[in-house]
Structures are given as structure tokens and as C-alpha cells.
Amino acid sequence: MIKKNIPNAITCCNLISGCIATTMAFLGDVRMALLWIIIGAAFDFFDGMSARLLKVSSPIGKELDSLADDITFGVAPSTIVFYALTIIDYPDFLEPLRSFLPFFAFVMAAFSALRLAKFNLDERQTTSFIGLPTPANALFWGALVLTLEDRIASLPYMVFVLLALVCLSCWLLVCELPMFALKFKHWSFRGNEVKYTFMGLSLLVLAGFGFLRGWWIVIALYFLISLVLYLKEHSGGTANDK
DSSP states (O other): OHHHHHHHHHHHHHHHHHHHHHHHHHTTOHHHHHHHHHHHHHHHHHHHHHHHHHTOOOHHHHHHHHHHHHIIIIIHHHHHHHHHHHHSOOOGGGGGGTTTGGGGGGHHHHHHHHHHHHHHHOGGGSSEEESOOHHHHHHHHHHHHHHHHHHHHHOTTHHHHHHHHHHHHHHHHHSOOEEEOOOOSOOSSTTOHHHHHHHHHHHHHHHHHOTTTTHHHHHHHHHHHHHHHHHHHHHHHHHHHO
């Protein structure tokens, strides 16, 4: 009985991490919010691994995992953006909307839930992703706001940048863009060139910009590599069709 519930207990740790991250974001502590998102991501990785190793996967575990993920990777990053939109220096003509605009951030939590629901039903995403994974989106926002917190608070035009990026994130979460996953069928470099190259570049970025602040660059790099791969494959297919 204990063995059966180990993965679900780890998933609950992910959910609790997301709740703590959300609380830290509401308190304006972006660094701690991001740290707890990363801790939640670690639990999210190990709950699936433990379920496979123990051979105790269940429909309840799958549903619980999605609920936990929407808290940690949907609500928590949305709250970070909410905080950013409350401290930002608004242009004069937007000042009357200061009390309302920050709540727009939670649209991203709704799209994260939609992305997770689609993922559970989409059989194409067993070895790769269709659209931006919610953990990647959460890491991007936590690191971006942490890095630009001082500029966000002092530059009026940043409100437009943040709102535009929220809209972009919402689209990326549910779009049909294929994105590679760090899942390995074998460990040799041949056949895994993109994954190992990305991992190497990510380590360099995190070492150069800091473990917390570098994540937004890592996720931007992940998106760009996925986009280039898609365009390369699409253009290749078009050329072959002619």
C-alpha cells in the first residue's frame, strides 16, 4: 500500500512547492518563488520516474500530476507576473487601469491548465512536445522577472512588453509547434546531437548568468532551437514535394 502511494506523495510535494512559490510571489520575493518552482519541477520529474520504477502508474496519479503542475507551473508564474504588473511604472494614460491590469497575468494560468489537459489527451506527445511545456514557461517567467525586476519597476514601456509576452506565452502553450523533449532511447551522441548540444549550452548559460537568473535565456534558447528544427524540417518537406 505504501509503495502504491509513493509517486502520489511526491506529486503532492510538487503541489505544495507550487503553493509556497505562489505565496512568495504575492509577498514580492521573486527569488524564493522561482526557487520553489524549481523544487516543484524536481518533484515533478521524480514522481513520474518513481511511478515507472515501481510500476504503480494510475489514472488518479495522472490527474493529480496535472492539478499539481497547474499550481506550480501555471498559478505560481502567473502570480510572479501579477506582482511585476503591480510594481511597474505605468504611463499616465494607463494609471486608471493599475488596479485591474495585473489580473491579466492569470490568463496564463488558464492557458497552462488547457495545455496540461491537451497533453493528457494528445497521443503525439509521448517522445516530444507539441507547444511549450508548462515547466519551461514557469522557469522563463520566474527568471525573467527576477533578472529585470529593477527595470520593470522604473521603465513605463515595460508594461507593454510584459503584456505582449503574456499573450505570446499563452499562444506558445497551446500552439502546434513541435518541441524536442530531453527523453533518451539511448545515450550515444549520434541521434541525440540536439539534446546534448542544448544541455551543454544550458550549462554554460547557467554558469555564466547564475543558476536562477539564467533560466529565461535557457528557455528562449529551447524555443529557438525547436523553431529552427521545425522550419528546417518544414522547408525540407516542401522542397521534396516540388
